[in-house]
Amino acid sequence: MITNQWLDEVQWNDDGLVTAIAQDHDTGEVLMLAWMNRESLELTLNEQIAVYWSRSRRKLWRKGESSGYTQRLVECRLDCDGDAILLKVEQVGGIACHTGRKSCFYRRLVDEGGNALWNTEDPVLQDPETIYGEQ
């Protein structure tokens, strides 16, 4: 018998969501943070690719469905209080961010004598227009 107890053990918030971190399985680089609902987590397991819940579009979001840059699931982990998921993935195409960078965390805080700023450091690997050119 197939049970869904593993889904019941997740501590979904009032909106039925949990945070999900995607991490490059090979390099350890943190790629992005997104959200999942119960259906998206189940689909992630069944399809072995990352499926999120888009809070802005209010729909399931198969990462890479437009760009082809899907995230193949390697490992899925749950944290101690059950409200955060860690996906270790193979990032197809090497680009997770819609800006054309590998990781969404491309801004680094630098502090020069009390003047802090977010410095954009990581290279754009592909022009976003060519990633989503058909839209």
Place this chain on the structure above:
Amino acid sequence: MITNQWLDEVQWNDDGLVTAIAQDHDTGEVLMLAWMNRESLELTLNEQIAVYWSRSRRKLWRKGESSGYTQRLVECRLDCDGDAILLKVEQVGGIACHTGRKSCFYRRLVDEGGNALWNTEDPVLQDPETIYGEQ
């Protein structure tokens, strides 16, 4: 003049919070996910240790204030849409989780013929009672 524009660039949610991922700077292991408000992020920069906002206790939370297992800030990053922070840290004592494990993400999803479960795999490095023994 010291400006706080870097704090204004963060996309605080309706509760004034953003998610914060802590990652071991040396190994790349994702240690935990927590939340920050404006004050905690500013304190993190100023004190060079991770300061979170505890949603359950509704107060600032200097990680390690009870256990001594602080997180020394190595690098702080912001994601593309500004609502998630990545802290690369040196985890003092090598234990981030209140269960005595290195990482809070110690449960791994295993799927055996349609029966999925969260398997507890990572070792307890220290008895939690000895971590918080004085409380």
